[in-house]
Amino acid sequence: xxxxxxxxxxxxxxxxxxxxxxxxxxxxxxxxxxxxxxxxxxxxxxxxxxxxxxxxxxxxxxxxxxxxxxxxxxxxxxxxxxxxxxxxxxxxxxxxxxxxxxxxxxxxxxxxxxxxxxxxxxxxxxxxxxxxxxxxxxxxxxxxxxxxxxxxxxxxxxxxxxxxxxxxxxxxxxxxxxxxxxxxxxxxxxxxxxxxxxxxxxxxxxxxxxxxxxxxxxxxxxxxxxxxxxxxxxxxxxxxxxxxxxxxxxxxxxxxxxxxxxxxxxxxxxxxxxxx
Amino acid sequence: xxxxxxxxxxxxxxxxxxxxxxxxxxxxxxxxxxxxxxxxxxxxxxxxxxxxxxxxxxxxxxxxxxxxxxxxxxxxxxxxxxxxxxxxxxxxxxxxxxxxxxxxxxxxxxxxxxxxxxxxxxxxxxxxxxxxxxxxxxxxxxxxxxxxxxxxxxxxxxxxxxxxxxxxx
Numbered sequence: 001x002x003x004x005x006x007x008x009x010x011x012x013x014x015x016x017x018x019x020x021x022x023x024x025x026x027x028x029x030x031x032x033x034x035x036x037x038x039x040x041x042x043x044x045x046x047x048x049x050x051x052x053x054x055x056x057x058x059x060x061x062x063x064x065x066x067x068x069x070x071x072x073x074x075x076x077x078x079x080x081x082x083x084x085x086x087x088x089x090x091x092x093x094x095x096x097x098x099x100x101x102x103x104x105x106x107x108x109x110x111x112x113x114x115x116x117x118x119x120x121x122x123x124x125x126x127x128x129x130x131x132x133x134x135x136x137x138x139x140x141x142x143x144x145x146x147x148x149x150x151x152x153x154x155x156x157x158x159x160x161x162x163x164x165x166x167x168x169x170x171x172x173x174x175x176x177x178x179x180x181x182x183x184x185x186x187x188x189x190x191x192x193x194x195x196x197x198x199x200x201x202x203x204x205x206x207x208x209x210x211x212x213x214x215x216x217x218x219x220x221x222x223x224x225x226x227x228x229x230x231x232x233x234x235x236x237x238x239x240x241x242x243x244x245x246x247x248x249x250x251x252x253x254x255x256x257x258x259x260x261x262x263x264x265x266x267x268x269x270x271x272x273x274x275x276x
Numbered sequence: 277x278x279x280x281x282x283x284x285x286x287x288x289x290x291x292x293x294x295x296x297x298x299x300x301x302x303x304x305x306x307x308x309x310x311x312x313x314x315x316x317x318x319x320x321x322x323x324x325x326x327x328x329x330x331x332x333x334x335x336x337x338x339x340x341x342x343x344x345x346x347x348x349x350x351x352x353x354x355x356x357x358x359x360x361x362x363x364x365x366x367x368x369x370x371x372x373x374x375x376x377x378x379x380x381x382x383x384x385x386x387x388x389x390x391x392x393x394x395x396x397x398x399x400x401x402x403x404x405x406x407x408x409x410x411x412x413x414x415x416x417x418x419x420x421x422x423x424x425x426x427x428x429x430x431x432x433x434x435x436x437x438x439x440x441x442x443x444x445x
């Protein structure tokens with residue numbers, strides 16, 4: 001029988017063995033373990049999302065025929081508007097390509113839109129991300145931009161067999177270049193201030209001194225297109241505050257992001273057609 | 277081996293429940309962290325090797341699903357497991373209230389370590405603390421509410437799997 005003192009230290013000796021073991025395990029094995037554990041639980045979360053969809057379906061079945069007819073009429077009106085927009089869009093694209101040929105400009109990056117259902121939302125103070133129901137099986141690539149009707153959602157951070165993870169623009173790890181709508185000077189955007197019950201916020205740095213914005217006179221921040229990941233002109237949020245930074249050379253400020261970011265159910269992944 | 281497997285299964289159930297609750301709460305920007313609950317029962321009731329193996333597997337499961345350095349949950353769970361195991365002869369571990377208190381304390385410690393490890397990534401770290409404190413309070417309340425059910429689930433699972441006698445549950 002081991003001495004009592006040694007017996008008491010057993011949990012800590014085991015902990016030391018675990019830590020040493022963890023330190024000497026090769027990175028390849030850790031990467032494999034991570035992927036395996038993710039794929040182990042993926043069917044559970046995907047099944048839960050299908051169950052939610054079914055729940056929504058049965059909720060919708062409770063609507064009366066009158067309500068459905070009314071909704072159908074509204075949709076028909078919307079479809080007519082969109083059909084007109086699609087036609088205009090086709091004309092504009094033809095015009096852009098004609099001008100590109102004429103001026104010998106390099107073409108804009110082309111994307112394929114991949115719509116995906118949100119399987120899981122994580123909105124902690126440490127990170128904000130989504131898991132979507134499409135992955136390698138739909139050709140989703142790491143780094144691909146993700147958008148919704150309100151603008152930029154974030155970018156794909158990891159791709160798995162049937163799912164993909166998206167880091168939201170409100171997440172502290174996301175940095176990208178934006179511009180105030182209608183201007184050309186680039187501004188650095190970073191996510192990261194997310195208080196309870198309030199809409200998500202981000203911060204901007206290196207704002208030129210001639211930019212003014214406040215809660216009463218907000219300005220729209222859009223993607224600049226610099227860096228080549230996000231197409232230019234996508235909405236990031238609304239600049240509600242700018243003030244001179246400590247160095248006096250630039251300003252810094254706050255950007256209010258779309259409040260729907262934390263309750264999205266469907267997003268669009270822009271998969272690059274010609275990834276470099 | 278059977279004990280480890282069935283304990284891990286119950287931890288997987290807990291993980292699924294917490295993920296679904298967090299999904300539903302995302303719109304309100306509240307996030308629940310219940311790391312203490314993953315460790316408490318195994319550390320208080322199970323033999324060292326079996327309990328630790330189950331807790332390490334649960335740590336790997338949590339690590340694989342969040343954007344943190346791989347191993348952070350695992351090592352944190354292992355450390356909490358070692359501390360609780362060392363103290364388990366000094367607490368009335370057969371009483372649910374004592375188990376819940378141990379889980380709450382472990383959760384508090386892990387939440388703080390987690391926060392200090394990750395908070396530096398944000399642009400204004402100090403501004404995140406009010407949110408984290410609110411999340412911590414919600415997590416502790418949630419943990420206190422579900423812990424008795426979860427401990428009973430773990431105990432009954434081990435009895436049904438015939439790896440524990442009914443008295444131990």
